Each structure stands twice: as C-alpha cells, then as structure tokens.
Amino acid sequence: MKNILILAAMSLPLASQAQKGTFTIEGNIGRLNSPAMAYIDYMCDGAGKEDSAVVTNGRFTFKGLSTGHSYARMALSHDGSGKQKAVYTGDVIYFYFGKEEIKITSADSLANATIAGSKVYNEFMAYNKAIGGSIMDLNKWANGQVNAASPEQRQDTAFLGRINTEYRKRITNRANAQIEYAIKHPNSYFGMVALSEGTGTPVDVKRIEPVFNSMHKSLRESDMGIELKQRILAAKTIHVGAPAPRFTQTDVNGQPLRLDDIKGKFVLVEFWASWCGPCRAENPNLTQQYAKYKSQGFEVIAISLDDHKDKWLEAIAKDKLPWIHVSDLKGWNNEVGRQYGIRAVPANFLLDENKHIIALNLRGEELNKKLTELFGN
Template identity: 60%
Template sequence: MKISKLVLSVLLLPAMAWAQTPNFSLTGKIGNLGKPAMAYIDYMDNGVGHEDSVALVNGSFKFTGYVSGNSYARMALDHSGGGKGKAVYTGDVIYFYFGKEQVTITSKDSLENAVFSGSKVYQEYDAYNKAIGGTIMALTKAVNADFNSGTPEQQKDSTFKSHVDLRFRKNIQNRTDKQFVFAKEHPESYFALVALSEAAGSKVDVAKVQPLFNALKKEYQTTDMGKELAQRISANEITAVGKPAPLFTQNDVVGKPISLASLKGKVVLVEFWASWCGPCRAENPNLVKQYKTYKDKGFEIISVSLDNVKERWLEAIEKDQLDWLHVSDLKGWNNEVGRLYGVRAVPASFLVDAQGKIIGNGLRGEPLNKKLAELFN
C-alpha cells in the first residue's frame, strides 16, 4: 500500500515532536546575582554542538533541552556583563557531564564552588575524576599554583620553571596511566569510553587501545565518541607513511567541491589547522614562503579548517595571505576529513607524493622545508 508524502508527514509529526521534547533541565542558584549577570552553556549531544544563554534573576537560572544520551558541557557565568568570551576564557567556568536528568546546581558565590544534585551521571563523572587524579583543568590550576608559590627570583630561573614543568608532565602521565586502568577495570561504565578516548591521544597505540575498545559495551562503541575513537584507531594504519592517502572531497570557501584525487600528479600537503590555533597561525608564514617557492614545480597545499564559524575562517585566510586551496565543512572537531585522518590536535599535516602516497606525517618548519627541497631540487 502506498502512503502519500502528506500523510506520511502527518504520521511522523507526533514522533518528531516527542523526539524534541525536553528531557533534561539544569537549574542553578548562585547567590543573589542579578542583572547584568548571565549564564552560558555549550554542550555536545552525540557529536552535535548546542549553546544557550540566560540572565540570572536573584541568583537563579535554568536551561532545558533534549539529549540522546550523556552530554559533555561547558558552563560559564558572567558576573559583571563582560560577555560570553570573557566569561569563558577568563571567568567562572566549569566542565561536566550530565544526562537525561533534572539537575540542580547551587553555590553561594560561583560555579567553581557549585554543588551538583539530582545527577547520577555527574556522580559517576566525579568518581571517575577522583580515580584518575583529577581533571585537566584541576591539574592546570595546580601547576599554576606550584609556579606562583615560587619567589619572583625563582619564577625567572629556568631550573625552577623546568622542575615545575616536569612535575606537571609527570602528573599528566600518571593521569593517563590511570585512565587506561580505569578503562580496563570498568568496561560497563560510560566513563571507560571517556577515559580511553582521551588517553589514546593522536598517536594511537593500536595494540593497547583496540582490545580495551572491543571490551566496551556495544552501546558506547556506537556513540559519536565511540565512532570517532574507532576512526582514530583505523587512521593510525591508513595514514602511515607509505600508505595511499585517504581520499576526500570537501567544499571550499565558495561552496565548490575540491577533491584530493583531483590533485594527483602533484606533491600535496594536506594541512589541518584552525583560525583559533596559535601554532597553526605561527607556521603560516613559512607555508606561504614554501608555497611561493615550489608551487610552479608541482607543489600544492590543501588546508582543512577545523573552524565552525565561516567568518573567522575567511578572515584568517585573508589576514595570513594563504593563497592556496582551502576546504571545511565548518563542523569544528567533527570535521569529516579530520575524523577520517584521526586528527585530534592541530596543526597536523600529511605530505602526499605525486602518486598519492603519504611520504611524511607532521612535517612543519625546517623538517618540512628540508623535505620539499629534497623533492624539488
């Protein structure tokens, strides 16, 4: 029996409405803050980003929405009307997980000192952090306190700074080791996936990570985070030197599809970057110089941006005078090409020869210049 599109649409309306019915709330009470105080939230739901904001009235605020599962959030509180940017980067900020729950967040003075109630997911997240030695933010705060504990003379001393950095790196490594242990000992926990995803890093030790991933509950493996980790594991093999570069097509700045396959016959640098990435922007003058030197000899650059705001992407291209191919789907860290190549940090690059094989990973600065000189001179 055939069903008309109109009838089918009508039949789907109740299901669509139900799917969008709010299934979480985050209700806050922070002292007695009022105008111009604002609360801002950014959260990920299965790979899709969402954001919202609300004014505080007598210290109270509330966010509601729909999530398909556990979600990672950043919440920032602007106490004095400085705007979201200031609140996020220099203000009162917390990071946490929540689920399909009615969560209450309370504090006398700030988000940083807030107490969560009504969230089983947050309780599990808190227990996970205690098991691995704290969040990255907590360790960063600790190292800043470690440095600030020194005298002005010590803070200028390279040996003192080196020791502070060494202690920080040791704490980070200890945390990573504990994440692997957590993933192994708690495969039924969602935070085993969180631990494994973070601990695996960009250069995945497949022999170590794959068995732990396979032991996770299937429902976690099929989340967006699970799929991304699976892609990263796969990318470790398919992006190795000597392998054919994974082919892709993505739109350029005017919406025209550009494919890597169309560049066969040229030496191509597949460069992953973003307008907000300081090290990327610092490397751009060198790329400009190398491109001018070798573009007429068969060298091409295709830059894949992990931006999610087109205006910022275009502004950076123009300001840095990047006169080569640029593509992006403006999905940020969920850029499909970035995920295909297992990119978890920028800058990242893959040098591809005229036959389409990868001949270099992570080359930039002098190592890249030397390799290009060998190829073209």
C-alpha cells in the same frame, strides 16, 4: 609577572547515540546582574550545541536536548566582557549531565559551585576520583605551584622545569589509570570515556585495540566508540609510505573538492582552525613557502575544524591564506579529521604526486627544509 599556563590538548568528547530527552540547568551564582552572561557549549548526538543566557540577580537557565551523557563547558562572564575571555581566562567549568533537571549553585563563581540533581554528574565525579582528577584539576595544580612561588623562582627555568616534569608525570599516570578503568568497566559509559581520553596520540594499537574490543557492543557502536575505532584504524594505516586516505569536503563556495582533484602535485593536507593559536602563528611561514613553490607543483589543502563559517572565513581573510580551504563545519567532528585520527591541531600530512604520504607534521624550518629538498631553492 605572568603566570605559566600549562595546557593539555583536549576536545569535547562525543555524546553517545541514544534517544534524546530534555534537560534544564538552573544557575544561581551570587547576586550578579547585567552585563553578566553565562555561556554553555555541549555535545548532543555527536553534534556541538551552544547557548547563552543573561544573568539576573545571579540566576540563569539553559534548556535543551541530551542523549543521556552530554559533555559541557560552561563559562560565566562576570563583567560582560564576552564569551572568549570567559572561556580562556575566566570562570569556567567542565562537566557531564543527562536528561535531568540540574542546579548549579555558588555564592561567588562557577569554579566554587556545587552541582545537584544529576546522576550522570555524580558518576562523572566518581570516575574522576578513580583516575586521579580531571585535566582541569591537573592544570589548576600546576598553575597553583607557580602562583605560590617567589618572584625569583618564577624566573628560575630549573624550578619551572621541575613543575612541568611533575605535571607531565601526573598526566601519564592519569592516562594509565584511565586505561585500567576501561579494563575494569567494559560496560560503563565512563569506561569508554576513559579509554577514549587515555588512548592519547600516537595510538598504541597493541595496547588499546584489545581493550576496545572488550568493551560492550553498545559502547563500541556509539559515536564515541566509532570515533575511537577510526583513530585506531588511522594509527594502523596512516604512515609514511602509505597512500593517503581519499576524501571529499566542501570549499568556501559550497563546492565539493576531492583530494583526487589535485593531480600531479605535492600536496600538504593541513588541519587547522581559526581558534588555534599555533596554527595561525605558522601561517606566515606557510604563506611564504606556498608563494615560493606553488608554480613548481606545490599545493595546500587546509581542512578547518571550525564550526562557524564566519569565523573560518574571517581567519582566511585576515591571514591572507591563498590556498585551498575546505570544511564541513562540524568542529572536532569534521569527517576528514576523524578519518585521519586528528585529536589536536595543527597537524599535517605531506603527499607526493601519487598521494602517498612522505612526511608528517612538518612546521617551520622542518617544512622549509623538506620543500627545498623536493623543489630546490
């Protein structure tokens, strides 16, 4: 019987703008040997970084640069089956670190490891304790409830619904605790982390903007602060009836494309990524609708939140996507994504011929119905 996997939309938070320094992470996990591999993805100065290391006698090492507060995802492939499997179904942890020498130690796995030598990590753990745990802690709780259930309970939609309701309640309570943490810690880096994560989507501007304005200037002017300010502005200005924010982004051939280059057409501005399952699942329907209405003045501009061009182009080719594709390959730091306040994909904005927003987040039958309304059968 399959376990239920309850996922929360999340992205790697952005690193603060500060002077960079070196870090070293030394791992010692049991007695693993080749083909075992360790992988790390982290943020440094607003840019995503990644690295991998062969595991020899349980040991591996990562070295690089940090601005003082870098957020990392580390995954360990025990059997050498690759990064993707390790990240999404294997042994993975999330943590903050700084310009430090850090040791990660366990007899068997990253999940059971202790992390030593990092003041930043200790501050991160204290922050998590104050807000009721990390998202991964809540996911672990929910999946644990399902794993402990009987086969009959796992078939019971009412039982599973109660777990999901409690999970959502805990998510809401955590978000409220994060806002309170930000209010009480306006000078703390993790105060800004709390506000950024707790803000959620859609942004409650009346609640969030005063808290943001109370944060220390250095935090507001950090990359994380700037990104949150962009989300607040997007929430205030991007809505049905408003003009769509103008943008320029590079297409698959390296040529700049402006939104205003598309004239006299209805345009669907579609945010997606090659790694986004729901995005890829919607592509067949969108392909049908595009073929049906392109000649009548329907265009799609797909903005990818990928950070690897080869994976982006591979997904376009595999899904046979015939519309316009652009990306700056900055992942979650995509400039247009930040401008539009994007925190999860898929997301889209349907524009009229004058580039005014007429609908938000249409997919499946909702999109089909709206296009029929605009163009007829």
